[in-house]
Amino acid sequence: MKETKVMKRKFIIASMIASLTIPALAIAATDGAPKKSHKGDIFERLDTNKDGEISFEEMTAKSTERFSKLDKDGNGTVTVEEMTVSKREFFDKLDADKNGTISKEEAKAFHEMKREMRKERHAARMMEILDSNGDGTVSKEEFTAASDKRFEAADTNKDGILSADELQTMGPKKHGMKKG
Structure with a gap:
């Protein structure tokens, strides 16, 4: 022991x-x-x-x-x-x-x-997040959709504007991007 x-x-x-x-x-x-x-x-x-x-x-x-x-x-x-x-x-x-x-x-x-x-790991994660149809490329539509989704998730009061507080809460999620 x-x-x-x-x-x-x-x-x-x-x-x-x-x-x-x-x-x-x-x-x-x-x-x-x-x-x-x-x-x-x-x-x-x-x-x-x-x-x-x-x-x-x-x-x-x-x-x-x-x-x-x-x-x-x-x-x-x-x-x-x-x-x-x-x-x-x-x-x-x-x-x-x-x-x-x-x-x-x-x-x-x-x-x-x-x-x-x-x-390389970061690039792979980004592809996983952004490539929603899994074809190995990110189209302008996929990129825009991910950006829109990120904005909507950050805009907690749904006023169409990101306040300093809303931007601050995005930080811990690494730019607010999550597969989902």
Whole structure:
């Protein structure tokens, strides 16, 4: 029992170190200029079923997924050895030239690769939202319909005008766009 608590404590400490290290590498790759995130970005990522609410399962899904990746032998615990393997694998991803060090260029390249992956996911989500007939393209009519639907949803008092308050409530929905 005591060994489990020690392992949990080590896992939490290692996770905290990783959570501090990765953003530092990303900031270093962007010449120290941290990027502002969109207001609803974290909420949108956690609200996986896009119902406007975050359930306990949604909140813990990423942690469970990360834990499962660390638990290489699938026994429900993460050993120091498993953590070490995981950290070495991550380092090796960053160390593109395999010289045993991570240069600013390598950190920047890794950051750019992650950014491109996010762009691709965003484009796929936008297509899912806008391509209402599922033909793989967005027509002017589909685009206009989505825009009209977004406006109507934001215009809560139905006066045909968006007030500052109505615009503010659109923010957490990531521009008010939801598949529906």
